[in-house]
Amino acid sequence: MNDEKKLLNVTIDGVELEVPAGTTILAAAERVGAVIPRYCYHPGLSAPAVCRMCLVEVEGAPKPLASCVQPVQDDMVVHTNTAQARKARRAAVEFLLMNHPLDCPICDAAGQCELQDYAFETGQLKTRYVEPKLVMGRDKVTPEIVYFADRCILCTRCVRFMDEIAKDPVLVVINRGQRGYIDTMTGELFENPFSINIVDVCPVGALVNEDFLFKARAWDLDQTASICPGCSQGCNVSLGTKEERIVRAKPRFNPEVNSYWMCDHGRKTVINWGAGARIEVPMARDGDELKPVDWPQALDALSEAIGNEPGRARAIVSAGASNESLFTLRRLMEELGSDGGVFRVPTGPEAELPGFPKLKLRRDRVPNAKGAELLGFQRSDAVFDSAQGHRGALFVLEDTLEGAPDGFGTNAELFVYIGTRLNPAARSADIVLPSTTFAEMAGTFTNFEGRVQRFEQALRGPGLARPWWLTGSALLERLGAGGRYRTAAEVFAALASEVSEYEGLNYEVLGLKGAGAPGSSAAATAG
Amino acid sequence: MPIGVKTVDRPEVESSYLRATLKGMALTFKHLVRPVTASQQYPEEKYEVSPRWRGTHRMAVHVDGRAKCVACGLCPTVCPANCIKLIPAEDENGERYAAVYEIDEFRCIFCGYCQEVCPVEAIHVGVHYENAEYSRERFVYDLERLCAQKHPFTQLWDPEDPASE
Numbered sequence: 001m002n003d004e005k006k007l008l009n010v011t012i013d014g015v016e017l018e019v020p021a022g023t024t025i026l027a028a029a030e031r032v033g034a035v036i037p038r039y040c041y042h043p044g045l046s047a048p049a050v051c052r053m054c055l056v057e058v059e060g061a062p063k064p065l066a067s068c069v070q071p072v073q074d075d076m077v078v079h080t081n082t083a084q085a086r087k088a089r090r091a092a093v094e095f096l097l098m099n100h101p102l103d104c105p106i107c108d109a110a111g112q113c114e115l116q117d118y119a120f121e122t123g124q125l126k127t128r129y130v131e132p133k134l135v136m137g138r139d140k141v142t143p144e145i146v147y148f149a150d151r152c153i154l155c156t157r158c159v160r161f162m163d164e165i166a167k168d169p170v171l172v173v174i175n176r177g178q179r180g181y182i183d184t185m186t187g188e189l190f191e192n193p194f195s196i197n198i199v200d201v202c203p204v205g206a207l208v209n210e211d212f213l214f215k216a217r218a219w220d221l222d223q224t225a226s227i228c229p230g231c232s233q234g235c236n237v238s239l240g241t242k243e244e245r246i247v248r249a250k251p252r253f254n255p256e257v258n259s260y261w262m263c264d265h266g267r268k269t270v271i272n273w274g275a276g277a278r279i280e281v282p283m284a285r286d287g288d289e290l291k292p293v294d295w296p297q298a299l300d301a302l303s304e305a306i307g308n309e310p311g312r313a314r315a316i317v318s319a320g321a322s323n324e325s326l327f328t329l330r331r332l333m334e335e336l337g338s339d340g341g342v343f344r345v346p347t348g349p350e351a352e353l354p355g356f357p358k359l360k361l362r363r364d365r366v367p368n369a370k371g372a373e374l375l376g377f378q379r380s381d382a383v384f385d386s387a388q389g390h391r392g393a394l395f396v397l398e399d400t401l402e403g404a405p406d407g408f409g410t411n412a413e414l415f416v417y418i419g420t421r422l423n424p425a426a427r428s429a430d431i432v433l434p435s436t437t438f439a440e441m442a443g444t445f446t447n448f449e450g451r452v453q454r455f456e457q458a459l460r461g462p463g464l465a466r467p468w469w470l471t472g473s474a475l476l477e478r479l480g481a482g483g484r485y486r487t488a489a490e491v492f493a494a495l496a497s498e499v500s501e502y503e504g505l506n507y508e509v510l511g512l513k514g515a516g517a518p519g520s521s522a523a524a525t526a527g
Numbered sequence: 528m529p530i531g532v533k534t535v536d537r538p539e540v541e542s543s544y545l546r547a548t549l550k551g552m553a554l555t556f557k558h559l560v561r562p563v564t565a566s567q568q569y570p571e572e573k574y575e576v577s578p579r580w581r582g583t584h585r586m587a588v589h590v591d592g593r594a595k596c597v598a599c600g601l602c603p604t605v606c607p608a609n610c611i612k613l614i615p616a617e618d619e620n621g622e623r624y625a626a627v628y629e630i631d632e633f634r635c636i637f638c639g640y641c642q643e644v645c646p647v648e649a650i651h652v653g654v655h656y657e658n659a660e661y662s663r664e665r666f667v668y669d670l671e672r673l674c675a676q677k678h679p680f681t682q683l684w685d686p687e688d689p690a691s692e
Binding site: 104105106110138213214215217219220 | 597598599600601604615616617621622623646647
């Protein structure tokens with residue numbers, strides 16, 4: 001049988017199309033733009049057809065069919081929005097709302113709740129159910145996830161995520177019918193490094209992350225496409241920001257990297273990233289103390305110091321800095337004569353997601369170690385050793401300098417600290433330049449397999465903080481070393497023309513899903 | 528051409544101030560003995576306003592004095608003047624409540640949308656118009672102050688005419 005190659009004719013809402021055999025009606029309908037409501041169906045999970053929301057009318061079929069599991073047959077004629085289909089769905093919503101508390105005003109899912117949407121759309125504004133609603137209360141399923149049993153519609157997405165993707169079948173539906181609820185078999189809390197995905201898959205507000213509970217309304221958040229900085233996997237995320245804070249990160253679908261999922265570590269890392277005390281103004285040394293200056297003064301001081309020929313340059317960079325920033329620093333160091341730079345990589349235990357083996361919480365807990373390596377920086381466990389006795393120019397780019405030895409950088413002729421927070425060790429710098437976090441600028445990270453992925457600016461930087469590639473390129477222009485870059489895309493274009501691993505890449509090629517650098521293992525999969 | 532000055536002869540009777548003064552005094556004496564009060568004696572006498580008058584806000588409270596607000600965030604969302612600040616939080620019973628709830632009455636345009644949108648009928652605009660304060664800061668009403676207001680709630684619909692809803 002060559003079923004997979006066979007194309008079937010199907011008519012959906014009057015539109016004829018050809019789909020491969022085995023396609024479900026729901027998937028085929030999506031191709032013609034017909035939106036079929038669904039709760040239990042999730043593209044990343046199996047479909048048990050328990051919610052009965054995706055019922056459609058098929059000509060010749062005695063009753064409406066569940067489109068999420070029904071494969072298309074040849075010459076099938078499907079109507080997704082006829083009176084019969086609508087009536088069937090309306091009845092399904094009415095049953096789901098029977099015991100649903102309708103506490104939308106205090107429910108965290110309001111605004112992103114599929115039940116709310118369809119109940120409103122189908123006009124279920126009054127109930128015919130006269131019995132008192134069943135009240136079941138709330139419980140925790142993990143230390144961080146709260147379960148509101150009343151709101152649950154028993155779609156079993158969370159159960160199936162734990163079964164099929166996490167391969168850790170801890171969740172079950174307990175009891176039957178309207179008394180059914182989700183819990184672990186023993187009632188104990190469970191822990192799994194990917195557990196918060198069950199909050200994402202929940203179509204209603206039954207499973208809620210404590211980190212986000214009552215924090216913000218869904219419609220208050222600004223969503224920005226970004227990359228998780230938690231490890232070298234580089235999960236595609238969309239950052240939810242409110243009032244210049246990152247409130248949450250949700251996975252953004254990318255079949256090559258993280259599918260629909262991401263780990264709990266990443267989500268927790270990214271919340272409030274960059275909040276708190278920051279370096280907000282450039283500072284230049286005046287005798288014994290660092291004096292705040294404005295940007296032109298800072299650049300004057302820096303270009304003057306560089307003009308005094310401090311000697312060859314060494315650097316300690318952070319593997320959390322973007323490719324653009326690292327490249328700009330490399331250019332600057334080449335002007336002075338580069339002695340190379342080092343970066344350190346904090347590590348942690350690895351965790352994998354068996355149902356989607358491409359996605360792991362990687363050992364390297366930084367997003368851009370590979371990118372730093374490709375730009376010629378050395379990975380090192382003892383980053384301070386090489387810099388300690390250095391007498392020339394010393395640059396520190398976004399490294400926290402935590403654990404730096406006493407008197408770090410005092411030997412250097414010129415010590416420039418570019419970063420976000422002023423560690424005591426950074427106070428001995430000659431010039432301190434405030435830079436931005438990944439969320440406060442656009443840029444790219446290169447993940448563990450060499451896949452280059454873009455992230456967009458979600459927040460404003462504090463005070464006068466600017467991305468280092470912006471200030472760095474202004475400085476290079478003053479030194480007469482190349483043009484000034486005004487956007488991250490321009491820096492990346494220059495980078496791609498200079499570094500062979502990035503050849504042929506630019507921001508348009510990368511798009512929102514990223515692309516593998518040629519010659520890397522990602523190139524084969526990215527195509 | 529020279530500018531000419533024209534002198535108009537006025538009749539003495541009409542141009543005399545004496546006559547007008549006496550006329551005025553007569554009116555004054557008339558009102559002394561039989562006063563006609565067309566003006567309102569504010570503040571002793573308050574102005575009667577419509578039950579649908581939209582004045583400064585008031586928060587409804589439970590019997591135990593807690594605000595009825597569940598911090599759902601609909602009023603700051605609907606507010607066209609952006610005058611409501613709300614920070615939700617979780618209390619010891621796991622209930623959602625407003626940790627911070629402030630209305631800037633200077634910014635408010637008194638449209639009454641907040642009252643209309645409130646799902647628990649907590650925030651109301653009120654039948655109230657005496658708002659004078661000694662400082663501008665006092666016009667940012669916090670939750671405590673909103674709960675302490677005593678004026679009647681605004682009727683969104685004409686109470687006489689149920690069809691108006």
